[in-house]
Amino acid sequence: MFKDYLDKSNFEETGFSYTLSLISGKYKMVILYCLMEFEIVRYNELKRYIGTISHKTLSTSLKELEKDQLINRKEYPQIPPKVEYSLSERGKSMMEILDQLCIWGEKNRI
């Protein structure tokens, strides 16, 4: 799979680079991780859970994750507003792969 890079002579076009681009950013993986654990989470719950994240970063990260179809956003038209975030099926399938990285990291930490 990696050797596709050679043929294309452009790393940006590989599936690997594409996958990484989906999770780049300081908090995207943390967000995905929270959604995996809690399944359905509201905006402020997420903010409280992660703690150190700013509104701006949480907001833009969620928008990008939604655009990349890794998460679902469900908005309830009511006052006060209520929005629930959850992993999409696509997001879940990616998380399965990423879990392997976690295992490697645990085993191979120096």
Add this chain to the structure above:
Amino acid sequence: MFKDYLDKSNFEETGFSYTLSLISGKYKMVILYCLMEFEIVRYNELKRYIGTISHKTLSTSLKELEKDQLINRKEYPQIPPKVEYSLSERGKSMMEILDQLCIWGEKNRI
């Protein structure tokens, strides 16, 4: 594995975060990838192959990859200098996992 995060309440401490930290940076994966394909590569070969990378980035990336023991650096004491880089066994084992991400990316590109 991911749920270790919950127990630790600190994403930075997870194996996942650790693994990502090893490959963070614009070109580290590209370098690792080149070493996987060509096996033994000299500094300027690497530079020529990657093309867009600057000396500074290539130099610091190689140093960090070496420090993290993902690559080997072999220096021949001669004039002009000759240095060969290659994947370590540890590096190879990580690349096997990362290849999965490549496959996912190819299958799931939108």
Add this chain to the structure above:
DNA sequence: CAGTATCCACTACGATACTG
């Protein structure tokens, strides 16, 4: 050949205030 050193530019992110 295999790097360092220096300076500059860009962007990601944080803090804070404001809004429907």
Add this chain to the structure above:
DNA sequence: CAGTATCGTAGTGGATACTG
């Protein structure tokens, strides 16, 4: 509650020149 807008900062990478 669930965001957006604005401003400021810090770290990452690029261009270029220099060296053993």
